[in-house]
Amino acid sequence: xxxxxxxxxxxxxxxxxxxxxxxxxxxxxxxxxxxxxxxxxxxxxxxxxxxxxxxxxxxxxxxxxxxxxxxxxxxxxxxxxxxxxxxxxxxxxxxxxxxxxxxxxxxxxxxxxxxxxxxxxxxxxxxxxxxxxxxxxxxx
Amino acid sequence: xxxxxxxxxxxxxxxxxxxxxxxxxxxxxxxxxxxxxxxxxxxxxxxxxxxxxxxxxxxxxxxxxxxxxxxxxxxxxxxxxxxxxxxxxxxxxxxxxxxxxxxxxxxxxxxxxxxxxxxxxxxxxxxxxxxxxxxxxxxxxxxxxxxxxxxxxxxxxxxxxxxxxxxxxxxxxxxxxxxxxxxxxxxxxxxxxxxxxxxxxxxxxxxxxxxxxxxxxxxxxxxxxxxxxxxxxxxxxxxxxxxxxxxxxxxxxxxx
Numbered sequence: 001x002x003x004x005x006x007x008x009x010x011x012x013x014x015x016x017x018x019x020x021x022x023x024x025x026x027x028x029x030x031x032x033x034x035x036x037x038x039x040x041x042x043x044x045x046x047x048x049x050x051x052x053x054x055x056x057x058x059x060x061x062x063x064x065x066x067x068x069x070x071x072x073x074x075x076x077x078x079x080x081x082x083x084x085x086x087x088x089x090x091x092x093x094x095x096x097x098x099x100x101x102x103x104x105x106x107x108x109x110x111x112x113x114x115x116x117x118x119x120x121x122x123x124x125x126x127x128x129x130x131x132x133x134x135x136x137x138x139x140x
Numbered sequence: 141x142x143x144x145x146x147x148x149x150x151x152x153x154x155x156x157x158x159x160x161x162x163x164x165x166x167x168x169x170x171x172x173x174x175x176x177x178x179x180x181x182x183x184x185x186x187x188x189x190x191x192x193x194x195x196x197x198x199x200x201x202x203x204x205x206x207x208x209x210x211x212x213x214x215x216x217x218x219x220x221x222x223x224x225x226x227x228x229x230x231x232x233x234x235x236x237x238x239x240x241x242x243x244x245x246x247x248x249x250x251x252x253x254x255x256x257x258x259x260x261x262x263x264x265x266x267x268x269x270x271x272x273x274x275x276x277x278x279x280x281x282x283x284x285x286x287x288x289x290x291x292x293x294x295x296x297x298x299x300x301x302x303x304x305x306x307x308x309x310x311x312x313x314x315x316x317x318x319x320x321x322x323x324x325x326x327x328x329x330x331x332x333x334x335x336x337x338x339x340x341x342x343x344x345x346x347x348x349x350x351x352x353x354x355x356x357x358x359x360x361x362x363x364x365x366x367x368x369x370x371x372x373x374x375x376x377x378x379x380x381x382x383x384x385x386x387x388x389x390x391x392x393x394x395x396x
Contacts, residue, residue, distance in 0.1 A: 116272075116279055118304070118313035118343055119292025 044073045044138040051137070053130030066130035070138055141262050148176070148255050152247050154200055164237065165200070165244045172236045180247060180254055181232050183354050187249070188226055190370055191362035195354075196330035198230070199223050200244025206335070208326050223330040248326065253278045253312050253353025260349075273349075278312045280349045291392065294341035294378060301384060302376070302394035310349035314356040315341040329361045336360040339377050345390065346373040 050067045069077035151174050153159045164171050173181075187195045205220040224243060231238040247254075256273050260280055263271055270283025281287050286307040290300040294315040304311060316327055316335065329336045342359040346352035351371055358367055359377050364387065367373075374390040386394065 116274055116287055116289040116306075117292050117300075118277060118279060118289050118311055119294065119315055119341070 044070050044135070046071050047138070048077075049134040049138055051130040051133035053128065053133075055129070064130065066134065068131070068134050068138075141259050144258055144262050145255060147174070148251075148258060151176075152245075152251055154203075154244065154246055154248075161200075161245045161247075164239060165242050168239045168241050170236045170238045176254070176258060177237075178234055179350065180250065181237075183250055183254075183350060184247070185226070185232070186370055187354050187358045187362070187367075190367050191358055192331070193225060194329050194331050194336075194361035195249060195358045196223055196226060197245050197247055197249070198226060198243055199328045199330050200246035202328055202330075202333050203246055203248075203326065204244060206328070220333050223328070223333050249357035250350055250354035253310065253349035253351075253356075256280045256310070256349040256353075275349075277314065278310070278349055278353050279306065280310045281306050282308055291343055291376065292341075300395065301378065302392045304343065304345070304390070304392040306345065306391075309345055309347055310352040311343065311345045312349060312352040312356040313341070313343045314353075314360065316360075327357060327360050331361075338380055340380050342375065342377040343390075344373050344375045346371065 048067065048069050050065060052063050052065050054061060054063045067077075068075055149156065150158065151160045154161055154165075156162060160171060160173065181197075184195075184197045188197075202220050202223050229239065229241065229243050252275055256275050256278050257280065259273055260271070260282065272282075272284075272287065273280045279287070279289065286305050289304045289306050289311055291302045291304055291313070292315070293299040293301050314327065316339075327336050328334065339360045342356045344352045344355040344359065346355065351373065355367060355371060355373050355375065359375060364375055364377075364385070368387075374387045376384065376386040376390050376392065376394075378384050384394065386392075
């Protein structure tokens with residue numbers, strides 16, 4: 001698994017991992033110390049979760065499937081599968097999938113959110129939707 | 141809200157065969173425009189003047205020729221006709237648009253932001269005072285606590301170049317990394333007829349989403365100081381070489 005994650009770190013794309021990166025950038029350099037982060041109020045039950053997130057692309061509705069492994073409220077594994085069949089959606093989903101695991105793994109799930117992302121991404125809408133479902137499913 | 145959105149789309153879509161814009165594209169003459177038109181066209185006119193014609197709603201034909209049409213062909217350039225000058229192609233009297241030849245209007249620079257404002261009016265009429273409308277890149281926030289909004293890196297959407305704080309008002313982002321194809325993207329400089337290349341991403345906060353969206357596009361082809369003489373806004377933009385420029389009043393923690 002570690003090898004897989006490291007390989008995926010080469011290209012980094014995706015809305016959720018963005019939020020993960022923010023937590024590191026915004027707080028003090030002591031990344032492993034959670035004291036500066038917002039209190040993690042929710043506890044999540046360990047386990048594997050899956051959800052499908054929908055988003056709109058210029059080519060029509062697309063969806064991605066997100067599978068998350070939680071241990072002690074921390075994401076320890078992420079798999080993203082795109083369902084795009086053609087065109088830009090396929091290209092973007094491929095890039096998105098390539099980059100996402102390494103960025104998200106090891107980050108407390110409650111930190112995986114700013115309120116909004118302002119850019120031009122489309123896929124991250126689907127990813128965020130899937131994560132919201134998983135968070136709801138996983139609350140202990 | 142759906143009715144409002146549908147009416148807007150039916151008038152302004154470049155991609156619908158039954159839209160007003162499509163009719164104007166095929167039939168020269170006088171076309172009475174819907175009640176939302178004055179604010180939109182007035183904004184476009186001001187942006188047109190502030191950018192010396194580089195931002196124009198008349199880029200529709202060129203966008204089609206670059207491949208950004210309803211079928212989203214994404215083909216590369218073969219031949220692109222010059223974008224007509226506003227004063228040569230159209231006259232707007234506040235109610236009707238007069239054209240002497242077919243022109244393809246494209247309100248992509250500000251249309252989505254404007255629709256956000258129009259939907260907000262629907263909410264306000266229903267006495268809803270606290271809400272956030274997120275139209276993927278164009279955000280309007282009213283009431284409640286300020287939002288933290290990540291500013292997505294245009295070359296690496298896994299990263300943010302900063303986090304903006306958005307109280308009451310609009311934040312619009314524009315970037316050339318989507319709706320792009322080899323050698324081209326969807327934000328055209330109307331003077332050259334080619335995609336704007338020096339700037340790769342912009343973010344603007346303003347009181348209305350119409351203005352924020354229009355300025356986010358204008359900052360690709362225009363200079364902030366000139367625009368600031370006409371509009372009250374704060375901004376960030378990233379240039380092709382990675383340089384980040386911003387106004388001193390942009391409320392954000394910046395990482396780049």
